[in-house]
Amino acid sequence: MSDDNIVKFERRKPKQASKRGSPSQRKAFIWLLAIVAVVLVWAYYQFIAPPNLP
Numbered sequence: 143m144s145d146d147n148i149v150k151f152e153r154r155k156p157k158q159a160s161k162r163g164s165p166s167q168r169k170a171f172i173w174l175l176a177i178v179a180v181v182l183v184w185a186y187y188q189f190i191a192p193p194n195l196p
Contacts, residue, residue, distance in 0.1 A: 163171070
């Protein structure tokens with residue numbers, strides 16, 4: 143007997159989420175963003191903000 147006309151139901155294999163970087167790279171990126179934010183705030187108050195702000 144041939145099994146050509148039988149439908150076999152099988153579970154799909156779960157897709158693994160692709161991680162873009164290691165945890166140390168992610169931590170370094172967060173620190174870099176924090177430093178950039180501090181520099182941007184400093185530059186705003188140094189060059190753009192009106193001088194009469196406290």
